[in-house]
Amino acid sequence: MKKDVSMYFDLITSLKTTQEVINFVSEIDALQLAFFKSEKTSIEKALTSISLNSANKITQAFSKNNLDTNNRVVVSGFFETLKELIKKLKTIKLVLAFDPTDKTIEKIHNFVKDILGIGYVLDIETSEDVLGGAIVIFNGKYNDFTLKKRVEDAFILKNKDILQLYK
């Protein structure tokens, strides 16, 4: 039977980078550990063991989908499915010349969402060597849109013209 994954939509789309994914998964692990440590522990109490932001997102998902938080089987199933879905997220690696702000990351992520849909996260690496632009690595494909590459190409293609300038 196919699982209804629409209830996870908000949680999944809120993850933009691989770092956020790693943090979120470790928070779910911590939450599960706290929740299943004792049968008496409620989900509300367990949620205090993770960050407020993540706790709010999970609480919202529970209430929005009318999940019975007292039913431990339902809660357990919810977390397991969530982790499975997170594993399926595809990574787009970006090498940028600067450390992007949260706003920039959100912009890029929205751009990706518009083009490819949901289910993609960004793995951002900073390297000043690239000077500007970005290297995009996705699905084993490597595309170099950097300024460094442009300059190098220019030196190869217009070598004579450049040398002429120095004469």
Next chain:
Amino acid sequence: MKDFKYYLDLTSEIGFVEEASNAIVHVSGLPKVKINEIVVFETGKIGVVLSFTSKIVEVLVFSKESISHGTKVVRTNEFLQVPVGPELFGRVVDPLGNPLTTMNSYKKPEKLRGINSLPPGILTRKTINRQLETGIPTVDLVMPLGFGQRELVIGDRKTGKTNFLMQTILTQVKQGHICIYAAIGKKKLDIKDVEDFFKKNKIFDKIIIIATGFDDPIGLSFLVPFSAMTISEYFRDEGYDVLLALDDLTTHAKFYREISLLGKKFPGRNSYPGDIFYTHAKLLERAGNFATEKGEKAITCLPVVETMQGDLSGYIQTNIMSMTDGHLYFDSDLFAKGRRPAINPFLSVTRVGKQTQSTLKRDINREILSFLTIYDKMQNFSHFGAELSESSKVTLAVGEKVIKFLGQGPSVTMPINLQMLMFSMLWNNILQNRNIDPIGGDVNKIIEKYQTKSDASKIIDQTITDAKTFNDMLKTMKEKGEMLLSSLKG
């Protein structure tokens, strides 16, 4: 090979190491990768693609250093090739053509040849019709080999298999043929011994040694026989007959087993992968006698297989037996009795060698084999302590001489015509009458004379050519035997 960045720009594809276990690395990415394609790691190391799924590419690496998780990998759109050419003569190199020892003025050959070529089809193959001389009477007279034959050399460890290969190479190099010795995962000391043997016999600059040590990367050791076969094919196409010794395929099978188990392939019998037969058959099928643009040229292959306590029924042993055109069995019991080479003629087989023999050679072959059978029976009978008749005593005495004649020192090789002459003399009691021992110093002197005195060798060669059958030969020996012996002794 170019560097990582070059191939990255060329193919615009990248992968990342997800898992590394010794020689096998699992890589994600590289969507258009092909089987047997070379990949380059950002650290400069290279590997070859063994298999892939939609998510993971399995790569065999050729370096000892471990590769860490997350290392970038690029494909090259190039397939595994080995350098080939006459520059390799007198060199000890690894399967990728890199020198194993410090060598003066070695320049890696520029010509490259694909390592995984398909075996030639039936139309290009010719019947094996020329005898390959090994210089060892037990083989040349009793178990003859032909050019293009694949003869398995099988036996326990330390029974003289490698020594036999070296003697055969020595004979073949003297006849102007190309010889390649492939040492698979051997001890460095053993490789050095082989090298020293060839140097001592002044033929080192005429042979090629492809070798890996037992501590070299398993990926490299796996490539050794394929690389050696590729080089053999190059020289065959250049118009030479090639002798290729693969020492040994049991070790090769063990390396392949290790690679397959690391690659999580399902283990079969004795934990070997299911395609071990295919791997070896694909290799050995590349040898044979072929019709080339430069005439009939052959790759004769002598793969070595080690047995455990004389057990011929092992998995790899029987596999390779079924792929080859016979086998020479090196018997540890005979070795312990002092027989050199310790080839057991009753347990050895040559499927195509006898068809290369002339009537005279075939007659001698039949005579020796039937006599050895009688001698063996007689010896067993004498063990009961029964009183022996005069004829039995004579048979045992002659048998001892024949066994001595078939024996040989480690670096002695006897030309085949001289072998036939000496055997005929032995059979006619000429050697016994002149008190000449059929082994050792006396024979060594005769061999030297034959090789240096061209008049004597010419007469002997003519005598052999004139004799159509063994009876003719015996008749000639009665008439001219003493004279011929004197010319060789004088």
